[in-house]
Amino acid sequence: MNGIGDGPKIVFELFDGKIQITETVVMGWLIIVAVTLLCLWLTKDLKKVPEKKRQVLAEMFVNFINNMVRQNMGEKLMYYSPYIGALLISAILGALISMIGLRPMTADINVTAAWAVLTFILITYHKIKANGFGGYLKGFAKPVAFILPLNIISEVATPASMAFRLFGNVAGGMVITGLLYGALGALSSALHLSFEVGSWGFSVFQVGIPAVLSIYFDLFSGCIQAYIFSMLTMVNVGAAAEES
Structure with a gap:
């Protein structure tokens, strides 16, 4: 796997290199396929009264999402679930x-x-829906006209902060895990605790410690940041919709 600083690898190219398909695109489609298959499996042979654990699991997830949307966006925006x-x-x-x-x-x-x-x-759509396009533009000059630049910066800062928050946490975890893995490999070599058998290599300190760190950054932090991103989406869109 390439380093985070190198960006995603190009997996293959289409139309003589005019379109480059990266790891990100491939991973995205794999996730779409996996989620589609999971949904088909979870919703197979549904009953009014659940008889199988997979239906119970599916209903728990749907209820969890519905409750989040209801609490943060209101009953009127349940179609965002x-x-x-x-x-x-x-x-x-x-x-x-x-x-x-x-x-x-x-x-x-x-x-x-x-x-x-x-x-x-979505935020902009609901603001324009509430105030009209002219009212939306005038809102940047409220409460006084000279703070218009600050209002514009504030408007752009919302998506920018959301994007960099999620990206920064995941990318930062990759960098820290990679640096630690390399440092532990160097420490193992310095203490003569690295072994090679043919093409297979083994470093004592690279066993266990990186895995624990990976559990935090990949499992705990990844899930938390995904939840925060979804919450920020609901809160910001819900706040804009309240004006309508």
Whole structure:
């Protein structure tokens, strides 16, 4: 796996190199396929009264998402539940794939920025719906005209902070884990605790310690940041919709 500073690898190219397909795109489609298959399995042979554990699990997830949307966006915006559910599960799986040796999808700023821009579009849509396009533009000059630049910066800062928060945490975890792994390998070599058998290498200090750190950054931190991103989406869109 390439370093975080190198960005995602180009897996293959289309139309004589005019379109480059990166690891991020491949990981994204793999997650889409996996989630689709999971949904088909969980929703197979549904009953009014659950008889199988998979239906209970599916209903628990749906109720969890519905409750989050209801509490943070209100009853009127319950139609956002499918989007929030898809966003949350995509962000979680996009981070957790690093635990099986693949590059996290959310370690690509293009992914988190695209999600943040979509949130910004939804916020803007509800503000224009509430105040009209003219009223939306006039809002940047309130309460006084000279703070217009600050209001514009504040508007742009919302998607920017959301994108960099999720990306920074996942990418930072990759960097720290990679540095520690390399340092432990060097320490093992210095203490003559590195062994090679043919093409296979083994360093004593690289066993166990990086795995514990990976559990924190990939599992705990990845899930928390995905949840925070979804919450910020709901809170910001919900606040904009309250004006309508």
